Amino acid sequence: MAPSAITVLPTTEEVNKKQQLATKEKTPLQAISQGMCLPGIPSFTDFEKQRHWILEHMAGAFRVFARKGFTEGMSGHISVRDPEFPHQFWTNPLAVHFGLLKASDMILVDFDGTAIGGNLSRPANAAGFLIHSAIHKARPDVHAACHTHSKFGKAWSSFARPLDMLNQDICYLYGDAHAVYHEFGGIVFSEEEGARLAAALGPQGKGLILRNHGLLTVGTTVDEAAYLYTLMERSCEIQLMVEAAAANGIKKVLVEDEAAAYTFKMTSDPEALYWEFQPDLDYEFARNGDFKN
Template sequence: MAPAAVYNTPQTRGNDPTPIQAMSHGPTIPGLPSFKKLEEKRQWQLEHMAGAFRVFARHGYTEGMSGHISVRDPIQEDAFWMNPLGVHFGMLKASDMILVNLDGDIVKGSNDRPVNSAGFLIHAAIHRARPDVHAICHTHSTFGRAWSTFARPLEMINQDVCNFYNAQGVYAEYGGLVLGVEEGRKMAEALGSNGKGLTLMNHGLLTVGQTVDEAAYLFRLMEKSCEAQLLVEAAAANGIQKQIIRDEEAAYNFKMASEAENLYCEFQPEYEYELFLTGGAFKAWF
């Protein structure tokens, strides 16, 4: 049975419209859902988590056993759900996810599947440091890995990347595979108290959000922004001058678009397309 979600219409904040209201000409599209029971919210989160993995698989964000998404549990808030190690993103279902607490204990999940050790250390450190973060995405995507070699933040070279204006970090160290607590802690520090995206030098990208939808949309956006940045850098190397968006306009774009509910809505076309393609098979809960 599907979770009993109520999809709320975003409410005006004082005299100012919400970002979704400002973007909607005519009826306002539905915003974040609410639930009467936390068990229903948990199921909804896991369904959207599985949907995010299917989206990532369709866009090729796979590299062997690397890559993980975590979602903080709404009932046991010192624990988060992760994907099992060694299962292709395109095969994951809601029922496959594993609940692990911040101490590393498996709370719920399959007895014959572990989670990624490096992934646990990274996600646990960020969930500890950022109570506002409910979801984290990290994969070894192609353009993110390429851009990460420069250990530089993305520049505000187009409207979309302004979602990361003053909200991105760079972890400019590389200590090999993350198999120690200290490395995860350093990554959390590099992300900062308000970061939405993190470039991991010689490694890849990481994004966070208040919903898995927000974190997944931001990951897609950050990966495509790395591709755009690399194309621009190639053109600039041939003498074509870059035009960077001014701080004033970048700050305005960030204010109007990089808001949790709006970023949740940004991911829904991808999620709904997965529903269309698969008939919702990834929502299986048993």
């Protein structure tokens, strides 16, 4: 009787190498799409149409933040660079709940702090202006920035430590993609403080932990910046849970640098991050699309 054949299974390393080779020539969005690829970020030939689309998504981001509980009194702001005039950006009015904001509520300000368009019935947040204007000045590649005083971000910020690579999702912010701003001087009311904060973010940063303050994220679209904010806030929550378990003697196991770097490479593309936010945004559209006006 002939001996039965022995099946030799590939090692994890061999499987990973095959997967990397299979996705080598694909964009991250193509790699994650089985079959027909998701479309890219919409492009426009008309600034007014692009502007309205941006403001719709900006208002939608505020609705998502409201549903996730990122509100805290008058604190918190999103800014989006105007598509036609890059030295101007849109932001939210002071003291309006995120869950009530509409596209038509946003205020257009220039880098000097002058409100020049949009809904001028309320002021913008002065501290928010200094933070966002400094970031937009320092990083021409940044088209949107998000900052709120969300619960877990505030809690983790008290440690003034970057987040550990505890799981696949936080690898979206691996390496220089997120940093810590180690100073805290209270509410930001000086240009110098805003400039130092922008410098801490760095030339490649996507997320920033502001010591004793909260979180800030940036992106090439408001969708990207908003998704990274939700991811970073959830990652702070998970880190706090893991730290509590580790304090009881359970050892943490981190993602290895090679795997974290590869995950970052395959997830940090602007189009992939844009699409990461669309399920939450679509849910808000379906629940109540009045923020589009």
